[in-house]
Amino acid sequence: MTTAPHTPDARCARPVVELTGVTKEYPGGVKALRGVDLTVLDGELLGIVGPSGSGKSTLLHIVGTLDRPTAGRVAIAGHDVAALSDRALSALRSRHVGFVFQSFHLVPGISARANVAEGLLYSGLSRAERGRRAAAALERVGLGDRMEHRPHELSGGQKQRVAIARAVAGEPDLLLADEPTGALDTASGRSVMELLRELNGDGATIAVITHDQEIAASLPRSVRIRDGEIVSDAWHPYPRPGNPPPPHLPPRPGPHPERPEEAP
Amino acid sequence: MTPRAPAPARLRPPRLGPRDVLHVGSAGLRSRPVRVFLSALGIAIGIATMIAVVGVSSSSQAKLLEELEKLGTNMLVVTPGQSMFAGQDTKLPKEAPGMLSRIEGVESVGTTGDVAESVRRSEKIPKEETGGIAVKAAKDDLPGVLRARMRSGVWLNEATSRYPAVVLGHVTAERLGIGGPGGQVFIGGRYFTVIGVLDPVPLAPEIERSALIGWQAAEDLLGFDGHPTAVYERSADDRVAQVRALIARTANPQSPTTVSVTDPSAALQAKAATEGAFSTLLLGLGGIALLVGGVGVANTMIISVLERRHEIGLRRSLGATRGQIRVQFVTESLLLSGLGGLAGIALGAAATWVYARTGDLPWVVPLWAVTGGFAATLTIGTLAGLYPAVRAARLSPTLALQAA
Numbered sequence: 216m217t218t219a220p221h222t223p224d225a226r227c228a229r230p231v232v233e234l235t236g237v238t239k240e241y242p243g244g245v246k247a248l249r250g251v252d253l254t255v256l257d258g259e260l261l262g263i264v265g266p267s268g269s270g271k272s273t274l275l276h277i278v279g280t281l282d283r284p285t286a287g288r289v290a291i292a293g294h295d296v297a298a299l300s301d302r303a304l305s306a307l308r309s310r311h312v313g314f315v316f317q318s319f320h321l322v323p324g325i326s327a328r329a330n331v332a333e334g335l336l337y338s339g340l341s342r343a344e345r346g347r348r349a350a351a352a353l354e355r356v357g358l359g360d361r362m363e364h365r366p367h368e369l370s371g372g373q374k375q376r377v378a379i380a381r382a383v384a385g386e387p388d389l390l391l392a393d394e395p396t397g398a399l400d401t402a403s404g405r406s407v408m409e410l411l412r413e414l415n416g417d418g419a420t421i422a423v424i425t426h427d428q429e430i431a432a433s434l435p436r437s438v439r440i441r442d443g444e445i446v447s448d449a450w451h452p453y454p455r456p457g458n459p460p461p462p463h464l465p466p467r468p469g470p471h472p473e474r475p476e477e478a479p
Numbered sequence: 480m481t482p483r484a485p486a487p488a489r490l491r492p493p494r495l496g497p498r499d500v501l502h503v504g505s506a507g508l509r510s511r512p513v514r515v516f517l518s519a520l521g522i523a524i525g526i527a528t529m530i531a532v533v534g535v536s537s538s539s540q541a542k543l544l545e546e547l548e549k550l551g552t553n554m555l556v557v558t559p560g561q562s563m564f565a566g567q568d569t570k571l572p573k574e575a576p577g578m579l580s581r582i583e584g585v586e587s588v589g590t591t592g593d594v595a596e597s598v599r600r601s602e603k604i605p606k607e608e609t610g611g612i613a614v615k616a617a618k619d620d621l622p623g624v625l626r627a628r629m630r631s632g633v634w635l636n637e638a639t640s641r642y643p644a645v646v647l648g649h650v651t652a653e654r655l656g657i658g659g660p661g662g663q664v665f666i667g668g669r670y671f672t673v674i675g676v677l678d679p680v681p682l683a684p685e686i687e688r689s690a691l692i693g694w695q696a697a698e699d700l701l702g703f704d705g706h707p708t709a710v711y712e713r714s715a716d717d718r719v720a721q722v723r724a725l726i727a728r729t730a731n732p733q734s735p736t737t738v739s740v741t742d743p744s745a746a747l748q749a750k751a752a753t754e755g756a757f758s759t760l761l762l763g764l765g766g767i768a769l770l771v772g773g774v775g776v777a778n779t780m781i782i783s784v785l786e787r788r789h790e791i792g793l794r795r796s797l798g799a800t801r802g803q804i805r806v807q808f809v810t811e812s813l814l815l816s817g818l819g820g821l822a823g824i825a826l827g828a829a830a831t832w833v834y835a836r837t838g839d840l841p842w843v844v845p846l847w848a849v850t851g852g853f854a855a856t857l858t859i860g861t862l863a864g865l866y867p868a869v870r871a872a873r874l875s876p877t878l879a880l881q882a883a
Contacts, residue, residue, distance in 0.1 A: 281796060281876040299490065302800045306492040309798020316880065320793045324510050336503070337798035339493025381797075 229257040231389050231420050232278055237287035239273050247273035249443040255422060260415040262431035263424045265440035274440065275424045279312050279391050280304045292388045309337040313382030317394035319374045321366040327353060327377045328362040334381035352384035356410055372403030376410065383414060390421045396430065408433065492800045504810025507783055515815060518779040522819025523826060525769025526852045530827025532761040533848040535834050536754060542840040543751040550626055550682050552744040553719050557710040557730050560739030569737040570706040575730040576619060579710055582725050584718030589621035589711040594703045596667035598690040600655050610654045614666055615689045616697035624711040625680050632660030632675025640693020643700060645671040648687040652676045666690065667701040682743045683711065769855060772819060777863035780812050784871045791871050792879025801872040808871050812864020813857060820856030824849055
């Protein structure tokens with residue numbers, strides 16, 4: 216286990232994700248991941264970027280404990296995944312991980328509020344408490360006036376906001392967003408990314424999986440993955456003041472690789 | 480978010496409450512009402528058939544038992560039996576009715592004696608055409624013992640039983656084409672005036688096929704020998720067995736073995752039992768329909784699982800355990816077949832009601848059939864849902880989440 220480095224910022228003290236030498240090999244000999252090391256600290260906002268087939272979806276599944284690695288160690292919120300049964304992993308997901316999908320995966324025919332409350336169904340909270348938290352989460356993502364709308368009555372961007380509300384309603388330690396803007400137009404995509412930044416500003420740890428270099432470049436940290444290996448892992452100053460760099464990574468000197476004009 | 484203690488808490492998935500189980504189990508049904516209706520219909524038809532088969536036979540049986548209750552089971556019929564020597568006619572002594580009425584416990588006695596004559600509409604009809612109708616002499620309180628009622632007219636009384644007057648059983652009246660009192664029939668060389676017609680007498684069908692004349696008139700006008708051929712006797716319910724034991728010796732002390740005693744209600748009871756034994760064939764058909772309905776539910780569930788892979792993946796990512804996914808789909812299957820079962824019970828009960836209403840029977844749907852039918856649907860629902868549920872739970876969450 217990597218020791219958490221000392222940092223003056225208490226917010227960033229705890230690792231949420233720790234991957235050490237993670238390899239995933241599918242039946243048939245396809246190696247999706249080859250010895251990936253990745254640590255994500257509490258409060259980070261990072262992009263995992265790579266072309267399709269690079270292994271980023273597999274990485275998402277393993278970090279989200281939906282899949283287990285062939286080799287290597289995975290610890291999420293301090294729990295060693297290898298030691299956990301399927302039941303315990305389910306509990307881990309319900310308590311510590313929130314998912315946002317490209318295609319939203321909302322339940323059709325029920326209201327936005329019911330959709331968000333559905334996300335808390337397996338948390339053990341009472342029905343009334345689930346309803347309260349769902350309402351609060353929808354307020355938080357700016358859909359306080361759309362609570363009783365059904366998915367087909369919402370725009371794509373609004374649907375994704377509902378999905379984000381569902382993912383954060385349980386206050387997970389880690390929010391995994393898989394191509395959250397992939398099915399949206401540019402304007403909606405931008406506002407969804409803005410929402411994620413705001414949530415991160417409130418303290419949420421968020422990993423955005425994307426093939427979009429531009430999105431990755433706009434995030435404080437970007438992990439580039441190709442052919443199942445991390446090819447670069449660096450942070451660049453986020454243009455918002457007061458957002459500290461991840462202390463376990465050396466500050467990357469020079470301009471950002473994708474956007475050289477945005478030198479720190 | 481605040482930093483937490485490094486030692487992680489034990490991970491145990493919380494249980495879903497019954498209301499939440501019902502909620503997730505019915506979610507799939509609410510979104511597809513037509514499919515729910517069609518697949519529940521199969522179960523409903525099966526259960527409705529079974530309930531109707533049992534209900535109809537139970538209603539018929541209830542009707543017969545009700546009738547039997549009205550007629551009473553405390554009547555015995557005493558007739559001359561077979562002699563030990565073949566070909567020798569036995570007769571009851573003339574005093575037999577009087578003796579029998581003096582047995583302790585006997586409440587009433589009615590007597591008939593066969594008269595060897597035929598009854599015809601007129602003298603022009605040949606004597607041989609009896610139409611299966613017997614002429615009997617009647618005395619004592621025969622309608623009282625038989626609990627027979629007059630359809631029309633009056634029963635023989637002290638006076639009319641001495642004169643050529645006749646009361647017809649309802650079958651006799653029908654065969655002779657006589658609607659009510661007032662007409663005349665030809666018996667033994669002379670005309671008798673019809674003074675009444677009896678209602679059906681279920682306990683003594685032979686009376687229904689008779690023309691009954693007064694004892695005195697039979698002796699005086701038709702040369703009747705005065706020996707009774709059937710003595711009907713009614714006693715208190717709890718004395719029937721005791722009375723029965725004494726009858727043979729009392730009726731014919733000289734040769735008790737030639738006296739035969741029968742209980743006509745026994746035959747009716749046997750008939751009620753057969754009516755109650757519902758048709759196994761129809762019940763089997765209902766069972767097959769139920770089975771086919773169950774296969775339909777299983778099919779619907781498998782399709783539902785295939786269609787809802789994304790939902791399953793989503794629920795797994797939200798923290799649903801395999802067990803909770805299984806419970807969800809078994810609940811859905813149970814609800815599906817349970818709905819069909821309830822509808823089937825209602826349909827079957829309604830069909831029985833219509834049958835009972837048209838046949839003037841009491842409406843009986845036995846509780847055991849209802850609970851049994853419902854238990855069968857729940858069993859079928861569980862069996863039909865188990866395999867799809869296990870498949871749903873085994874689905875890898877990553878595969879389920881992939882865009883189709």
